[in-house]
Amino acid sequence: MHRNPGFRLPSLSTALFAFVTFFALVGFAAMALLAERRLESVESGVQSESVYLRGEALRMNFAKALGREWNSVKAVAGTLRMQSIDAARPRLTAISRISDSIAWAGIADASGKLVASSRPLLEGQDVSGSLWFRRGLGGNFIGAAETDDRLARLVPAETDGPVQYLDLSVAIHDDEGRAEGVLVYRLNVAWVQNYLVESAEVLDLDLFMVDGRGRVLFEHTEEFDQPLSPRARQVVASGQQGTFRVAQDADHDAFLALLPKVVTGEMASLDWRLVARVPTRIAGFGLGSFVLSADILWLLLGFGTALLLGTALFSRYFLRPLRVLSREAQAIAEGRDTYPAEQHSSREAETLASAIVRIQRA
Numbered sequence: 555m556h557r558n559p560g561f562r563l564p565s566l567s568t569a570l571f572a573f574v575t576f577f578a579l580v581g582f583a584a585m586a587l588l589a590e591r592r593l594e595s596v597e598s599g600v601q602s603e604s605v606y607l608r609g610e611a612l613r614m615n616f617a618k619a620l621g622r623e624w625n626s627v628k629a630v631a632g633t634l635r636m637q638s639i640d641a642a643r644p645r646l647t648a649i650s651r652i653s654d655s656i657a658w659a660g661i662a663d664a665s666g667k668l669v670a671s672s673r674p675l676l677e678g679q680d681v682s683g684s685l686w687f688r689r690g691l692g693g694n695f696i697g698a699a700e701t702d703d704r705l706a707r708l709v710p711a712e713t714d715g716p717v718q719y720l721d722l723s724v725a726i727h728d729d730e731g732r733a734e735g736v737l738v739y740r741l742n743v744a745w746v747q748n749y750l751v752e753s754a755e756v757l758d759l760d761l762f763m764v765d766g767r768g769r770v771l772f773e774h775t776e777e778f779d780q781p782l783s784p785r786a787r788q789v790v791a792s793g794q795q796g797t798f799r800v801a802q803d804a805d806h807d808a809f810l811a812l813l814p815k816v817v818t819g820e821m822a823s824l825d826w827r828l829v830a831r832v833p834t835r836i837a838g839f840g841l842g843s844f845v846l847s848a849d850i851l852w853l854l855l856g857f858g859t860a861l862l863l864g865t866a867l868f869s870r871y872f873l874r875p876l877r878v879l880s881r882e883a884q885a886i887a888e889g890r891d892t893y894p895a896e897q898h899s900s901r902e903a904e905t906l907a908s909a910i911v912r913i914q915r916a
Contacts, residue, residue: 566876567869574865578858601835602797602809608757609811609830616750616828617817623655623739624696624722624821631724631737636663639670639735646672655745657709657719661726662687662736668705669735676705689823690723690736696817696824697721698765699740713744717771720746720824747772750828759830764790766825777833778802786810790829799834807834875899879906886910 564572630649634642639661646659650672660671666682681687684705689695699706699719706719719740726735746763751774754761761774762782768791773781782790786800786808795812802808811830815822 566873570869570873571862571865574861578861582854598799598834601832602799605759605809605830605832606797606811606813608759609813609828612750612753612757612759612761612830613813613816613828615753616746619749620696620817620821623653623741624817626653627722627724627737627739628694631726634661634726634735634737635728636661636669636726636734643670643672646670649739655741657740657742659737659739662738664691664734673709676708679705679708681705684721686721686723686738687736690738691725691733694724694820695721696723696821698771698824705740709740713742713747713772715743715772716769717743719743743772747774750774754830759832762790762829762831764827764829766793766827767791768793771826775831778806778808778831782829782831783808786831802833808832809834872899876902876906879910883910883913886913 626649630645642661646661649659650656656672658671658673658676660668660673660676662668662681666680666684666687668677668679668681671677685697685700686695689697697720698717699721720743721738721740723736723738725733726737728734750761750763754774755776758777760777763771763773765771768787770782775781780802783800783802786802789798789800789810790812795814798810798812799807800810808831813828813830815824816826816828817824
């Protein structure tokens with residue numbers, strides 16, 4: 555067999571060290587890749603649950619705040635009688651002044667005429683066509699004020715947008731339980747927005763209030779400073795609940811928490827829902843910063859030292875006898891009088907030593 559004179563075959567020790575080093579690096583790279591993917595999965599799950607829990611906390615707090623206004627209108631309606639309506643006017647004025655959320659409060663009789671109001675200029679208006687009157691006369695109602703409401707034009711809203719007021723109305727009953735009028739609280743949507751925005755800022759959320767059709771009524775964007783993406787709007791319009799990861803733009807994704815209706819039970823006529831959004835922050839394994847961290851550097855240094863020490867011991871105990879035998883075989887082939895020492899490091903070394911002895915004796 556001819557071999558290039560300039561080429562020198564590696565020794566077993568060199569090959570062993572190269573083999574161990576190569577596969578140690580390959581193993582570390584494979585573990586890093588698997589760890590990165592696992593960490594991404596864990597981070598995604600944590601962020602998904604986090605945005606939903608924060609959104610749910612905000613929804614529950616807002617539902618409680620709205621519930622306080624609802625309990626107030628119900629309690630006041632239970633003490634009113636249409637026969638003594640003049641005595642109710644000071645109460646309505648006091649109610650609207652106590653709470654910043656109430657734009658005005660009023661009482662309509664069974665014919666749909668506004669007979670008392672915290673804003674006297676509204677008295678005498680015909681509200682029989684208003685949704686809050688028709689639904690309130692049948693029991694109770696909570697919902698967005700209609701955009702063509704005449705009263706909304708008489709009392710300018712504090713905000714712009716598709717919804718400017720939120721109406722809470724409850725029937726006023728006579729002593730025999732018959733509905734003889736309707737008490738209404740008209741809430742400023744500005745109060746709703748301010749309440750939700752303050753909470754969203756504390757919770758680090760982008761917030762969207764949507765109606766039952768998925769139409770965005772108002773929004774607060776700080777984390778992304780962008781409206782809902784087309785894909786996000788499709789998910790919201792589907793009416794699903796839960797957390798979804800959707801594309802926000804070409805370079806970024808977002809987690810959307812689609813929460814249940816803001817209120818249920820007696821206030822179920824309000825079909826508003828909250829949507830919370832945060833950008834995905836999947837840091838991954840961060841191989842560069844991970845490897846450069848002091849703890850990992852010491853761990854790798856210790857592991858590498860132990861691996862090299864183990865390889866050196868393996869080479870000394872198992873490979874060195876073979877190297878000695880190869881030199882002795884070379885000496886015998888050259889005619890030198892050499893007697894191979896017995897080797898017991900491995901079966902192969904022992905067999906080779908015995909074979910060399912027999913060759914020498916022959």
